[in-house]
Amino acid sequence: MEREYVIPLRREFQKAPRYKKASKSIRAIKEFIKKHMKTEKVVLGKYLNEEIWKNGPKNPPSKVSVKAIKEEDKVKVELLGAPEEIKEEVKEKKKSTKEKPQKQLKLLLKKNQHQKKLQSQKSQRKIKLNQKRKKKFQKQKI
Numbered sequence: 001m002e003r004e005y006v007i008p009l010r011r012e013f014q015k016a017p018r019y020k021k022a023s024k025s026i027r028a029i030k031e032f033i034k035k036h037m038k039t040e041k042v043v044l045g046k047y048l049n050e051e052i053w054k055n056g057p058k059n060p061p062s063k064v065s066v067k068a069i070k071e072e073d074k075v076k077v078e079l080l081g082a083p084e085e086i087k088e089e090v091k092e093k094k095k096s097t098k099e100k101p102q103k104q105l106k107l108l109l110k111k112n113q114h115q116k117k118l119q120s121q122k123s124q125r126k127i128k129l130n131q132k133r134k135k136k137f138q139k140q141k142i
Contacts, residue, residue: 002067002069004068005065006063007066009028009061009063010063012025039075044078048079051079065080065081
Protein backbone atom coordinates (compact mmCIF):
# COMPACT_ATOMS: atom_id res chain seq x y z
CA MET A 1 0.00 0.00 0.00
CA GLU A 2 1.34 3.41 -0.99
CA ARG A 3 0.16 6.79 0.21
CA GLU A 4 1.34 10.36 -0.18
CA TYR A 5 1.10 12.84 2.68
CA VAL A 6 1.94 16.46 3.35
CA ILE A 7 3.04 16.43 6.98
CA PRO A 8 2.75 19.75 8.87
CA LEU A 9 5.72 20.11 11.22
CA ARG A 10 5.54 23.72 12.43
CA ARG A 11 3.10 23.14 15.28
CA GLU A 12 5.17 20.25 16.56
CA PHE A 13 8.60 21.85 16.51
CA GLN A 14 7.28 25.08 18.04
CA LYS A 15 6.84 23.10 21.25
CA ALA A 16 10.55 22.20 21.34
CA PRO A 17 13.56 24.39 22.21
CA ARG A 18 15.29 25.94 19.22
CA TYR A 19 18.27 23.56 19.19
CA LYS A 20 16.00 20.45 19.16
CA LYS A 21 13.60 21.44 16.38
CA ALA A 22 14.90 19.06 13.69
CA SER A 23 14.92 16.04 15.98
CA LYS A 24 11.40 16.93 17.16
CA SER A 25 10.35 17.08 13.49
CA ILE A 26 11.69 13.56 12.93
CA ARG A 27 9.69 12.29 15.90
CA ALA A 28 6.59 14.12 14.64
CA ILE A 29 6.90 12.45 11.22
CA LYS A 30 7.15 9.03 12.85
CA GLU A 31 4.11 9.72 15.06
CA PHE A 32 2.10 10.98 12.07
CA ILE A 33 2.90 7.88 10.01
CA LYS A 34 2.17 5.53 12.93
CA LYS A 35 -1.24 7.14 13.35
CA HIS A 36 -2.20 7.23 9.66
CA MET A 37 -0.73 3.91 8.49
CA LYS A 38 -1.66 2.03 11.70
CA THR A 39 1.71 0.40 12.34
CA GLU A 40 4.49 0.60 14.92
CA LYS A 41 7.60 0.14 12.74
CA VAL A 42 8.50 3.25 10.75
CA VAL A 43 11.72 3.69 8.77
CA LEU A 44 12.68 7.10 7.38
CA GLY A 45 14.50 7.33 4.06
CA LYS A 46 17.87 8.94 3.49
CA TYR A 47 16.59 11.83 1.37
CA LEU A 48 13.82 12.70 3.85
CA ASN A 49 16.35 12.81 6.68
CA GLU A 50 18.65 15.04 4.63
CA GLU A 51 15.75 17.38 3.81
CA ILE A 52 14.88 17.79 7.50
CA TRP A 53 18.49 18.45 8.54
CA LYS A 54 19.68 20.49 5.53
CA ASN A 55 19.29 23.86 7.34
CA GLY A 56 20.72 22.53 10.60
CA PRO A 57 19.01 21.50 13.83
CA LYS A 58 17.48 24.93 14.47
CA ASN A 59 15.63 25.50 11.21
CA PRO A 60 13.72 22.50 9.76
CA PRO A 61 11.11 22.93 7.00
CA SER A 62 7.58 23.77 8.15
CA LYS A 63 5.99 20.99 6.11
CA VAL A 64 7.20 18.00 4.14
CA SER A 65 5.67 15.98 1.28
CA VAL A 66 6.34 12.27 1.75
CA LYS A 67 5.51 8.94 0.17
CA ALA A 68 4.76 6.10 2.62
CA ILE A 69 5.04 2.49 1.44
CA LYS A 70 3.70 -0.25 3.70
CA GLU A 71 5.25 -3.71 3.43
CA GLU A 72 3.89 -6.26 5.94
CA ASP A 73 4.55 -4.70 9.40
CA LYS A 74 7.03 -2.04 8.33
CA VAL A 75 6.44 1.36 6.69
CA LYS A 76 9.18 3.05 4.70
CA VAL A 77 8.79 6.83 4.40
CA GLU A 78 10.68 8.75 1.71
CA LEU A 79 10.67 12.29 0.42
CA LEU A 80 8.23 12.75 -2.45
CA GLY A 81 10.20 12.88 -5.70
CA ALA A 82 13.34 11.30 -4.25
CA PRO A 83 15.28 8.97 -6.58
CA GLU A 84 14.60 5.24 -6.34
CA GLU A 85 17.17 2.96 -4.73
CA ILE A 86 19.57 1.26 -7.12
CA LYS A 87 19.32 -2.52 -7.10
CA GLU A 88 22.28 -4.51 -5.80
CA GLU A 89 22.59 -6.43 -9.08
CA VAL A 90 23.46 -3.25 -10.97
CA LYS A 91 26.11 -2.38 -8.39
CA GLU A 92 27.69 -5.83 -8.71
CA LYS A 93 27.87 -5.53 -12.50
CA LYS A 94 29.62 -2.21 -12.21
CA LYS A 95 32.18 -3.64 -9.81
CA SER A 96 32.95 -6.59 -12.09
CA THR A 97 34.19 -4.46 -14.99
CA LYS A 98 37.95 -4.70 -15.47
CA GLU A 99 38.52 -1.14 -16.66
CA LYS A 100 37.85 0.63 -13.39
CA PRO A 101 40.59 -1.03 -11.31
CA GLN A 102 43.10 -0.26 -14.08
CA LYS A 103 42.02 3.37 -14.15
CA GLN A 104 42.29 3.55 -10.37
CA LEU A 105 45.80 2.09 -10.51
CA LYS A 106 46.83 4.64 -13.13
CA LEU A 107 45.47 7.46 -10.99
CA LEU A 108 47.31 6.15 -7.93
CA LEU A 109 50.56 5.90 -9.89
CA LYS A 110 50.16 9.47 -11.13
CA LYS A 111 49.49 10.69 -7.58
CA ASN A 112 52.55 8.85 -6.25
CA GLN A 113 54.75 10.27 -9.01
CA HIS A 114 53.47 13.76 -8.32
CA GLN A 115 54.10 13.39 -4.58
CA LYS A 116 57.64 12.12 -5.21
CA LYS A 117 58.30 15.05 -7.50
CA LEU A 118 57.06 17.50 -4.88
CA GLN A 119 59.22 15.87 -2.21
CA SER A 120 62.32 16.06 -4.38
CA GLN A 121 61.62 19.74 -5.11
CA LYS A 122 61.25 20.42 -1.38
CA SER A 123 64.49 18.64 -0.58
CA GLN A 124 66.31 20.62 -3.31
CA ARG A 125 64.99 23.88 -1.85
CA LYS A 126 66.20 22.87 1.61
CA ILE A 127 69.65 22.09 0.25
CA LYS A 128 69.85 25.48 -1.49
CA LEU A 129 68.74 27.29 1.67
CA ASN A 130 71.33 25.47 3.74
CA GLN A 131 74.04 26.41 1.25
CA LYS A 132 73.00 30.07 1.39
CA ARG A 133 73.04 30.01 5.19
CA LYS A 134 76.51 28.50 5.22
CA LYS A 135 77.79 31.23 2.89
CA LYS A 136 76.29 33.95 5.08
CA PHE A 137 77.76 32.39 8.18
CA GLN A 138 81.21 32.14 6.53
CA LYS A 139 81.05 35.82 5.46
CA GLN A 140 80.15 36.85 9.00
CA LYS A 141 83.13 34.93 10.41
CA ILE A 142 85.59 36.66 8.10
